[in-house]
Amino acid sequence: MIYTIYIQNKSDRIRFAADVQKILSLFTEYIPGQRQGLYKVDIGIKAEVTQKELAKIDSLIERRGYQCSKRGSLRE
Numbered sequence: 570m571i572y573t574i575y576i577q578n579k580s581d582r583i584r585f586a587a588d589v590q591k592i593l594s595l596f597t598e599y600i601p602g603q604r605q606g607l608y609k610v611d612i613g614i615k616a617e618v619t620q621k622e623l624a625k626i627d628s629l630i631e632r633r634g635y636q637c638s639k640r641g642s643l644r645e
Contacts, residue, residue, distance in 0.1 A: 572626075575636040585633070589614055592625045 576582040590596060596616035618626070630637050 570639055570641040572630075573638045573640070574630060585629070585635070586614060588629060589626055592622050592629070593618065594622070 574585070576585055586598075590598075593614070593616045596614050598614055616622075
């Protein structure tokens, strides 16, 4: 599943990415480009997540009031 989270302020984006990294056990950072309909952004995180980690990330997005679009499906 791919989450695209819209955060206007650059320092807020960096802080959010750091908070997400604290939730995840294993992750890779990258700088994504525009491909496959994704917006060009300055922070990317790839990770295999558990349901518990995903719930924490969803809660973090909701608490901060960010807009989020989701593509794909969860792997079983």
